[in-house]
Amino acid sequence: MEFTAGGRLEVRISPSDVGKRVSVRRLSDPGAGQEKFTDTVGVLTSWNEGVLLITRRTGETVRIPESSLVAGKVVPAAPARRRGPAAGFEELAGVMARAWQPVESEALGAWTLRAAGGFTRRANSVLPLGDPGMPLDDALAHARGWYEARNLPAYVQVATGAEGTQEQLCAALEERGWRREVTAEVRIGALAPVADLETGTGTEGVRLSRSPGEPWLRRYQRVGVPGPHVLHVLGSGPSVWFASLPGEGDDVPAAIGRCVVDGRWAGFMAVEVDPASRRQGLGTAVMAALARRALEEGASAAWLQVEADNGGALALYEGMGFATHHLYHHFRSPDPGT
Structure with a gap:
């Protein structure tokens, strides 16, 4: 990872870069006698009170004190793909939703609340493809009530790792105590x-x-x-x-x-x-x-989903020519009173 510019390390990011994909280097153990550095790449999801939050493509959010930064820069929104069909996140998200439809649904702005008697998280979760038309906390409260009325836990399906995915929402859910339960890879390839x-x-x-x-x-x-x-x-x-x-x-x-x-x-x-x-x-x-x-x-193009910890299936699909496009995660609402 290259940070040098004229032989100097530079921090070339600021709070105005929230929402962009960045690469940062920080001093990982400032109190140690020997300097140790850690590199992090992901979407800068917040920069408040001297702390940066960077959400990686895996959905993990990393907290970085501003005082530990030694270098940082904005990088391309998504790595260049070397194989497979060209595809945007919104196109794929729509195709996947049509392939696994709930029994009932309700629009909440650009969000869709989905339920199917508890059969799979995909059919029983919020699909948040845009603005819910109200503040986030109000939208989440509405979703919790909607699922509670159906005796179902409230889940939100959030994607990371590609241009146009939802790292900021991922970080916001974590900050509010929503718990990530399952991560899956969306893989695509030629048919x-x-x-x-x-x-x-x-x-x-x-x-x-x-x-x-x-x-x-x-x-x-x-x-x-x-x-x-x-x-x-x-x-x-x-x-x-x-x-x-x-x-x-x-x-x-x-x-x-x-x-x-x-x-x-x-x-x-x-x-x-x-x-x-x-x-x-x-x-x-x-x-x-x-x-x-x-x-x-x-x-002419193919897609599939596989849980990120299923090593055997990942190896099989890799051999078939499927490459990872993005990841999605199901976040579960915290229990009432927590």
Whole structure:
């Protein structure tokens, strides 16, 4: 990381740069006999009373005393992508929301409050794509009341790590005691290479349908007995396809998957494989079959979501050509009285 300008370290940021992506170097242990420096890159989310808050792409907020700064500068809003389709955050956020729709929703300015009987945080959280039309504390209070009326915890889904994402809201929620529970990566890639993936299993045995069917649901691990709210969410989207790869019997498939085609995008979800049949290419076969159908419908780009601590899935998707676009986090409201 290069900070020098004519051989000198310079602090070239100020409180007027709040909201911009910055890179700073600070003295990490001012009392030590030997100087030690720490570098931080992220969005400058506040600069008040001699303390900077910088939110990294991971959603973590770092507090930095102004007195410890030795260098700082504004850097490009997002790193240049080396592969994959070009995509803005707002476009992707809209595509992902249409692929996993709640049972009920309410607009709060540019925010959307979503509920689906508690089935997944994605369908039971606030999607804050803009200004709620009122002060933040009032908007959060309204959201808490809305979810309380439905006997649900209040969550806000916040994105970080790309141009136009919501680092400032992320920091504001942390300051108000909201707790980050889950972080997921949104990965994107070209669709054709997924369709061309070769597996030992092949894609000939993969069955595609417009509805999940009882065998598909028996393999799906997110719920026990799915109610109407689960079927609503699974069936939502512009063009929804379900894939099943039969096992030894027809009662439970060896592998399943779901794909939603929306314009140029194909989103992959619910890819699950029988634990006894893993590492045989079954999940890859399901994705390849879904990708071929999506290509027939005119899609050219692919996206998926994977939890940030799922190392096996991250490695698999990396090998398929998927690169991280941004991250999103679900923040849960603090308990009443805390």
